Amino acid sequence: MVSSKDVAKKAGVSQTTVSRVLNTPELVKKPTVDKVMRAIEELNYIPNANARSLVQNKTKTIALLSGPIHNPFFVDTTTAIINYANEKGYRVHVQYVDDERLQEAYTSILENKVDGVILSCIFWEDPMFFKLKQLDIPFITYNRKHKNNEFFVEIDNFYAGYLSAQHLLELGHTAISWVGGPQNRSTFKERYAGFIKALEDYNIAKNDDYIFTVDTSKQSIQDLFQHITSLDKQPTGICAATDSIALHLLDCFITKNLKVPDDISIIGIDNVDLSKHGMIQLTTVGSILEENLGFLAIKELFEMIENKKNSCVRITKPVKVFNRRTTSAPKQTIK
Amino acid sequence: MVSSKDVAKKAGVSQTTVSRVLNTPELVKKPTVDKVMRAIEELNYIPNANARSLVQNKTKTIALLSGPIHNPFFVDTTTAIINYANEKGYRVHVQYVDDERLQEAYTSILENKVDGVILSCIFWEDPMFFKLKQLDIPFITYNRKHKNNEFFVEIDNFYAGYLSAQHLLELGHTAISWVGGPQNRSTFKERYAGFIKALEDYNIAKNDDYIFTVDTSKQSIQDLFQHITSLDKQPTGICAATDSIALHLLDCFITKNLKVPDDISIIGIDNVDLSKHGMIQLTTVGSILEENLGFLAIKELFEMIENKKNSCVRITKPVKVFNRRTTSAPKQTIK
DNA sequence: AATAAAAATGGTTACGTATTCATTTTGTTG
DNA sequence: CAACAAAATGAATACGTAACCATTTTTATT
Incomplete structure (x- = not known):
């Protein structure tokens, strides 16, 4: 060399x-x-960024630990994050983390001495939170947050869950199903809590037969679909905890020649770009503002990296219903 | 530290x-x-990967220069690539490259001494190809290829273009539009050539008023939509060079209350996962095999990295039509 | 022309690790 | 217990760069 x-x-x-x-x-x-x-020209010399990092003690690299991009939410955010970082002259280590490889991902970002970390995969109780704090590595979580309630950008998950249920309740649904994910993630935890609160406010008894938890994989959603359609008394509406879940369910129903919203109403949360597509038109709950969470988060992260800002970031964006075409009043005759 | x-x-x-x-x-x-x-525990010691890279002269990192993930094709491939590399214990520098920032991206991967490069953004004539060869950095291109016809994994782009046109021709369309992208990319270049060849074979005169080039951005596709719908004699079918283009067009037509395929037929190329969605059901041309191009490419790249394999990779996958719901015979009465 | 100030360049070192080679310690065998 | 092999450890060095400090060269000022 x-x-x-x-x-x-x-x-x-x-x-x-x-x-x-x-x-x-x-x-x-x-x-x-x-x-x-x-x-330099004649020798075809190319500087070695690793050596530079070693002496300068900065890498001009940030790590992005994102949820999987088969969830369109992370497509939207990933793009925003990478583009912003690149404009700032930073490279981005991207990892689409599933639960099994989370630890490796964490190890990797620590060993590679990145200048900052932006992550959506943090758990409600996650030791990594304290590790990053202790090592004084600038970091921020988006979408999910840690129970310590610091360094996050999120939507108002509780109210999103509430609005989601309220939307169906106001349409006249009473047999409403919740399809969520593991409760060790702040999003699922709080959206679910909001959903339950809405049921209470509308005096609808919570029916555990209608509360489901999936691992968000396509397979588990298909399995759930089988289960729901085999129920004696089926729900007339489904609140999906994320657009990703809603879109998969939509696919299942449509593929089986069921009509949405005629046979069943589906509402998501996140308002991902794809939900706006003319062929989809998913009713959903999402941030009032256009800017996506990833973008908001990466801006805050760079505040911390470049301006040594260390006032704690706590951003919760207000939400509203985006009323499109996958929800309507329930059919009069309930099987 | x-x-x-x-x-x-x-x-x-x-x-x-x-x-x-x-x-x-x-x-x-x-x-x-x-x-x-x-x-180690007491001091909270974490090894410094940069220092290790410096002495070992390998980084356990590969660079992925992908097309933008607002194109769902790159969503599918990115996931496959990152997961495979992570399983092999490698990190992935991801950059979603647009034309302006290509040079920076190239510089970045050279300076960071990655162990391998996988890229979809290469141009038909791209000096980077020779640079990588000269520096003896293992690399492979997927989707697109370089004119030198080496180190690539692609679908049979020419035949894909051919099949796309043939599909509409066999349905009885004669006023067929092509919506492609810049010809300095092998995909657009060859798919277009196949399209033209099909027209010739079916004795349909090529009509330059129906041949369009977009920069693949949503905006440029919307502009094109405006143009097409303002034509006196409109095409009855559109061959989109990629599913991404097809999906955007679909969105435009549907949003303006036009019916697909009743008012116009649309066929894409790539057979991205999203095109299979029940609400979309895009007719398209894609690889006969399930495995996506990114996965095939990353496997080949690791052959080169780990086994020092240097026999040149040239893989072209056969294609077929996936007949779904966005194409049909043209309406009898053509405006 | 003398002097001071400023500009340009060079020598040396540190960054944190793995590797090479040398040395010490331990274990084995007769 | 000697003799030797094997195992365990350590000292010194290299990787490629930026930074610090020292030195030389140039420019400006009187």
């Missing part, structure tokens, strides 16, 4: 000067710059 | 021994291992 020393020798200058030509050329005389640049 | 030297001091051993405990513990006596591990 050709190093800056090789360039120095070729150009007849010191390695220090080569370094200066690349980093602070204004401190080097024009002819010297030219000489060095010529040597 | 706490280093292995600090651990060594604390444990009362040499730095060499600390290194051995972490990398080849079988060469170290049990009590020594324990001593060192205890020191």
Whole structure:
């Protein structure tokens, strides 16, 4: 590998000067710059970012631990995050984490000495939260948050769950199902709590036969679909904890020639881009503002990285219902 | 920052021994291992991957330069690629490249001394191809290929374009539009050529008023939609060069209350996962096999990285039509 | 022309690790 | 218990860069 020393020798200058030509050329005389640049060209020299990181103790890299992009929410956020970071001249280590490989992902970001971490995969109780804090690594969570209630950007999950249920309740549904995910994630936990609160406010008894938990995989949602359609008394409406779940369910119902919303109403949460598609038109709950959570989060992260801002970030965005075409009043005749 | 030297001091051993405990513990006596591990715990020591990379001259990192994931094709491939690499113990630098930032992305991967590169963003004539070859960095392109016809995994783009046109021709369409992208990408170039060949074979005169090029952005597709619907004599069918384009067009038509396929037929190419969704059911052309291109490519890349395989990879997958619900015979009465 | 100030360049070192080679310790065998 | 092999450990070095401090060269000022 050709190093800056090789360039120095070729150009007849010191390695220090080569370094200066690349980093602070204004401190080097024009002819010297030219000489060095010529040597760089001839030798096809490429600086080694690892070596630079070692001495500078910064990597110009951030780590993104995202949920899987078969969930369109993470498609929207990933794009926003990477583009913003790249504009700032940073590279992004992306990992789409599932639960099994979470620990490896955590280890990897610690060993690679990234300048900042942005993650959506944090659990309600997650030791990594304290690790990052202790090591003084700038970080922020988006979508989910840690129970410590610090360094996060989220939507108002409780109210989103509430609005989701309320929407169906106001349409006249009483047999309403909840399809959520594991409660060790703040999103599922709080959205569910909001859903339950709405039922209470409307004096609808909570029916445990209608409360479901999936692991958010396509398979588990298909299994659930089988179960729901085999029930004696089926729900007339489904509150899905995420658009991703809602979209999968939608696919199941439609594929089995059931009509949405005629046979069943479905409402999601997140208002992902895909839900707006003319062929989909998913009714959902999402942030009032256009900017997605990933974008808000990465901006905050860079505040912390570049401006050493350390006032704690706690952002919760208000939400509203986006009324589209997958919900309606229930059929009069309930089987 | 706490280093292995600090651990060594604390444990009362040499730095060499600390290194051995972490990398080849079988060469170290049990009590020594324990001593060192205890020191590591107490000091919260985390190895520095950059320093390791520097001395070992490998980074356990690959770079993925992907097309943007607002194109669902790259959602499917990105997931496959990252998961496979992570399983192999590699990290992935992901960049979703647009044309402006391509050069920065290239620079970044060269300076960071990644162990391999997988990219979909290469141009038909792209100097980076030779740069990577010259530097002896293992690399592979998927989706697109370079004109040198080496190190790629693709679908049979020419035949895909051909089948796409043939599908509409066989349905009886004669006023068929092509919506493609810039010709400096092998995919657009060859799919278009196939499309043209089909027209010839069916003795349909090529009509330049029906041949369109977009930059694949949502905006440019909306603009094109405006143009198409304002034509005196509108096409009855559209061959979109990618599913991504097809899906955007679909959105435009549906949103304006036009019926697909009753008012217009649309066929894509790529057979992305989303096209199978019950609410979408996009007719498209895609690989006969289930495995996506990203997965095939990353497997090949690891062959090159780990087994020093250097026989040149040239993979072209056969394609077929996936006949779904966005195409039909044209209406009898053509405006 | 003398002097001071500023600009340009170079020598040396540190970053944190793995590796190479040398040395010490332990274990084995007769 | 000697002799030797094997196992365990350590000292020194290299990786490629930026930064610090020292030195030389140039420019400006009188």
